[in-house]
Amino acid sequence: MGNDGYVPLFETKRAKGRMIYRLFATSMFVGIVLIWVYRASHIPREVGRLGWIGLFGAELWFGLYWVLTQSLRWNRTYRYTFKDSLSQRYENELPGVDVFVCTADPTIEPPMMAINTVLSVMAYEYPPEKLSVYLSDDGGSDLTFYALLEASNFSKHWIPFCKKFNVEPRSPAAYLLSSESSDPLDANHAKELTLIKKLYKDMENRIESAAKLGRISEEVRLQHEGFSQWDSFSSRRDHDTILQILIDGRDDPAAKDIEGCALPTLVYLAREKRPQHHHNFKAGAMNALIRVSSNISNGQIILNVDCDMYSNNSHSVRDALCFFMDEEKGHEIAFVQFPQNFDNITKNEIYSSSLRVVSEVDFHGLDGNGGPLYIGTGCFHRRDTLCGRKFSQENRIDWKRDDNRKTEESANELEERLKGLASCTYEDNTQWGKEMGLKYGCPVEDVITGLSIQCRGWKSIYFNPERKGFLGVAPTSLDQILVQHKRWSEGDLQILLSKYSPAWYGLGKISPGLLMGYCTYCLWAPNCLATLYYSIIPSLYLLKGISLFPQVSSPWFVPFAYVIVAKYTYGFAEFIWCGGTVLGWWNDQRIWLYKRTSSYIFAFVDTILRLVGFSDSAFIITTKVTDQDVSRRYKQEMMEFGTSSPMFTILASLAMLSLICFIGVVKKVVTDGGSGVHETMALQILLCGLLVVINLPLYQALFLRKDKGKMPRSVTAKSVFLALFACTCFTFLY
Numbered sequence: 001m002g003n004d005g006y007v008p009l010f011e012t013k014r015a016k017g018r019m020i021y022r023l024f025a026t027s028m029f030v031g032i033v034l035i036w037v038y039r040a041s042h043i044p045r046e047v048g049r050l051g052w053i054g055l056f057g058a059e060l061w062f063g064l065y066w067v068l069t070q071s072l073r074w075n076r077t078y079r080y081t082f083k084d085s086l087s088q089r090y091e092n093e094l095p096g097v098d099v100f101v102c103t104a105d106p107t108i109e110p111p112m113m114a115i116n117t118v119l120s121v122m123a124y125e126y127p128p129e130k131l132s133v134y135l136s137d138d139g140g141s142d143l144t145f146y147a148l149l150e151a152s153n154f155s156k157h158w159i160p161f162c163k164k165f166n167v168e169p170r171s172p173a174a175y176l177l178s179s180e181s182s183d184p185l186d187a188n189h190a191k192e193l194t195l196i197k198k199l200y201k202d203m204e205n206r207i208e209s210a211a212k213l214g215r216i217s218e219e220v221r222l223q224h225e226g227f228s229q230w231d232s233f234s235s236r237r238d239h240d241t242i243l244q245i246l247i248d249g250r251d252d253p254a255a256k257d258i259e260g261c262a263l264p265t266l267v268y269l270a271r272e273k274r275p276q277h278h279h280n281f282k283a284g285a286m287n288a289l290i291r292v293s294s295n296i297s298n299g300q301i302i303l304n305v306d307c308d309m310y311s312n313n314s315h316s317v318r319d320a321l322c323f324f325m326d327e328e329k330g331h332e333i334a335f336v337q338f339p340q341n342f343d344n345i346t347k348n349e350i351y352s353s354s355l356r357v358v359s360e361v362d363f364h365g366l367d368g369n370g371g372p373l374y375i376g377t378g379c380f381h382r383r384d385t386l387c388g389r390k391f392s393q394e395n396r397i398d399w400k401r402d403d404n405r406k407t408e409e410s411a412n413e414l415e416e417r418l419k420g421l422a423s424c425t426y427e428d429n430t431q432w433g434k435e436m437g438l439k440y441g442c443p444v445e446d447v448i449t450g451l452s453i454q455c456r457g458w459k460s461i462y463f464n465p466e467r468k469g470f471l472g473v474a475p476t477s478l479d480q481i482l483v484q485h486k487r488w489s490e491g492d493l494q495i496l497l498s499k500y501s502p503a504w505y506g507l508g509k510i511s512p513g514l515l516m517g518y519c520t521y522c523l524w525a526p527n528c529l530a531t532l533y534y535s536i537i538p539s540l541y542l543l544k545g546i547s548l549f550p551q552v553s554s555p556w557f558v559p560f561a562y563v564i565v566a567k568y569t570y571g572f573a574e575f576i577w578c579g580g581t582v583l584g585w586w587n588d589q590r591i592w593l594y595k596r597t598s599s600y601i602f603a604f605v606d607t608i609l610r611l612v613g614f615s616d617s618a619f620i621i622t623t624k625v626t627d628q629d630v631s632r633r634y635k636q637e638m639m640e641f642g643t644s645s646p647m648f649t650i651l652a653s654l655a656m657l658s659l660i661c662f663i664g665v666v667k668k669v670v671t672d673g674g675s676g677v678h679e680t681m682a683l684q685i686l687l688c689g690l691l692v693v694i695n696l697p698l699y700q701a702l703f704l705r706k707d708k709g710k711m712p713r714s715v716t717a718k719s720v721f722l723a724l725f726a727c728t729c730f731t732f733l734y
Helices: 018-041 049-072 083-093 111-122 142-165 172-179 187-213 225-230 281-294 316-324 356-368 411-422 445-455 478-496 512-522 527-543 557-577 582-611 628-635 646-672 682-694 696-704 713-733
Strands: 010-014 077-081 097-103 131-137 242-247 265-270 301-306 333-337 379-382 459-462 470-472
Touching (some): 049 512, 077 356, 097 111, 111 301, 131 142, 225 242, 281 445, 356 582, 646 682, 646 713
């Protein structure tokens, strides 16, 4: 407490051991510089010259990129909130909160998943009259609308049940699954839990039955006038705005649960779509929600979540408000970003989907430099900052002001009046998508939106509580994870090459450390070039017996050995500290290699093609539906190949090339008795051997597995041919 009696609503702590880490990082940098010196001073005159120069370039890149990543570890910051203090001081002055849930395709984002997320946020420990939930359905699906209608009825039972028994998590599916392995609190809890299970199962059966039929029955359509809005529906890409206020929490006396308590407002929106108008993907949907919600509830705080990211902590909204409502620092904060966590991660994270180090280390480092990136889900925003407001010391929200739009209009009249706000032409000749709302023109619109907010002078906060705020569904097959990272890395590289590049757009507007942090992610895709070179050239040179690294007895061997051992020892320790396993770390190294030699290649090429006009931006939705066989193999931690993806062809070809080169050098050692190979080429043999070992699951998929997750024969044939062709050409032409 200060002299003026100020008691903060949150606490900030710096990571321990920062000086020790900085000494370690300094020693690493010295080792990297010595490697550069060695490469520059020992360039061969003839044999191996081109390979040597290429490795020099790759090591320059790796070293400089490593320097960038230090911005994420140099000044890590951790936040802690005081929710009790918030309640004591502001319980009667809490602001309105609007929650945006976005879905786009009912076939790959099942309606049951979406409504579980909706129900989880409707059940927040927050005054219901100040809470409004909006579902944006970019698929314009009457099935999704029907599911939300069913959820609105089920919420009358679910919300009071959650608050009565302090249920966590408040996604019905997640809670009911967890309740199977725990005993009820008492007889009353057991009785009500049985009823909730029955109501949920009945709702699920009705929705699943409608999904199997592919249509909503006429009997159901007659029960709610909202279905009439699909009478003029042509297709998901050609339809009018569909807006329905399913629960009107403004002043409707019928908006009560079974115990007579108020319910949050619940709204369905499918914005207008026309083939001749570009709809700007998720950013366009979010901007339509911002406009429509401003005329219904107009919450001062906006939370947006993807349809698969259900609330795992009913107090998350109060955690976020501890930052926004802090009397001394709250007026500086534009958004509070929670980490992206998942509830279907296997013990050893076969696809490294948890983003463990990113969540537990990297984003804390960004927070210490001025704030994390906005990642598009699990983020609380001030409404005015999303609408383009610039920071000034006077930008303090009057939390006592009631911004809820009171109107004499009925729900039907309000719906009709607001449909125009979600029309295709509303944004024409306006600043929406430019200076207002989410930015357009990039597959990762969330990142440039967050960057532009920070460049207007605002700060952001990263909050990573012990009980995770949101849990989602991670990809369960290798092709899904590679496609997801292709989209992310392509979008980030497009940002780097656009007018919103942190290199010039953020220069002088955000801290140097934060600028470097942004560049770390924007340069994901170009990493493919150095990694691809390092994965191919040293192995090929083994076939010719040409050494590209210092001998073991040379003093120059020391910096190579130190950097390799220190980097991977620290990376291993960091991964274990973040809660991972030994095998999980090894899987993480494999996926690191696979992303850089497949996803990032396609992202890099597509970005270049887009720059020269041969490709357009596209938004690829990661499927949330998994085949039962795929799901079973995922739980058994067996890698899933099974499709003839071009990415798999590249990975398999590189794996076969490493195997052929390794067999070649082993044969040479055996037949020639070694002849000093261990001394002169130890690091090359080690690198090639590690590439072989890390690809063992891929070799199994190519040659040993019989299940449907094996590598397709066409990919096997192509990869063997390409690897043999590359080795043969190099051997005879070099």
